[in-house]
Amino acid sequence: xxxxxxxxxxxxxxxxxxxxxxxxxxxxxxxxxxxxxxxxxxxxxxxxxxxxxxxxxxxxxxxxxxxxxxxxxxxxxxxxxxxxxxxxxxxxxxxxxxxxxxxxxxxxxx
Amino acid sequence: xxxxxxxxxxxxxxxxxxxxxxxxxxxxxxxxxxxxxxxxxxxxxxxxxxxxxxxxxxxxxxxxxxxxxxxxxxxxxxxxxxxxxxxxxxxxxxxxxxxxxxxxxxxxxxxxx
Numbered sequence: 001x002x003x004x005x006x007x008x009x010x011x012x013x014x015x016x017x018x019x020x021x022x023x024x025x026x027x028x029x030x031x032x033x034x035x036x037x038x039x040x041x042x043x044x045x046x047x048x049x050x051x052x053x054x055x056x057x058x059x060x061x062x063x064x065x066x067x068x069x070x071x072x073x074x075x076x077x078x079x080x081x082x083x084x085x086x087x088x089x090x091x092x093x094x095x096x097x098x099x100x101x102x103x104x105x106x107x108x109x110x
Numbered sequence: 111x112x113x114x115x116x117x118x119x120x121x122x123x124x125x126x127x128x129x130x131x132x133x134x135x136x137x138x139x140x141x142x143x144x145x146x147x148x149x150x151x152x153x154x155x156x157x158x159x160x161x162x163x164x165x166x167x168x169x170x171x172x173x174x175x176x177x178x179x180x181x182x183x184x185x186x187x188x189x190x191x192x193x194x195x196x197x198x199x200x201x202x203x204x205x206x207x208x209x210x211x212x213x214x215x216x217x218x219x220x221x222x223x
Contacts, residue, residue: 004152006152008150032210034210034211034212036214041216042216042217043114043200043202043214043215043216043217044153044200044202044212044214045214046211046212046213049210049211088152088153090210092210094208096166097143097155097158097166097168098143098155098210098212099155100145100152100153100154101152102150102151102152103151103152
């Protein structure tokens with residue numbers, strides 16, 4: 001079993017839709033949970049960073065963490081064509097490297 | 111803030127050659143991590159440097175090595191290049207060892223032929 005699993009997509013939605021992106025993980029030592037957005041030919045850009053179970057909201061983005069189920073989600077409300085990118089979940093422990101998921105490719109169609 | 115700068119942006123090398131990739135960390139950041147990202151994959155951790163010392167290494171052979179300088183800039187060196195080393199190499203900096211809100215550079219695209 002891989003440490004972090006993520007549906008690779010591609011995921012295609014109409015503009016204005018609510019998007020749900022998900023990751024599952026196997027190591028209960030993960031305490032830090034991040035979501036990055038990566039546009040083509042660019043480096044990843046940090047979107048959300050949390051270390052507790054529950055929800056964290058920032059504008060149109062909501063990160064949700066369920067440590068008991070080892071499941072994290074990113075919700076995008078009112079999706080825009082500019083949200084078209086690859087979304088990477090990333091997890092860290094208090095003593096080790098950050099592990100990235102394989103990424104989900106999202107296309108928002110005008 | 112100038113962000114993280116990587117050079118060169120693109121590079122073509124022949125199998126067996128050596129390559130050095132460079133990274134200037136964001137101002138005030140003392141921790142630098144290097145990742146390899148193959149096409150269609152997530153970034154894979156190579157190693158991390160904190161205040162000029164290696165602080166953790168991923169599952170990469172010893173021909174991948176690095177340095178961090180007193181100004182916290184960093185280099186990634188790869189010897190005896192193999193075709194499978196073709197990838198996007200990403201540098202990420204953070205202001206502290208346990209701050210995982212990384213700032214990434216745009217990467218160096220390495221092609222080995």
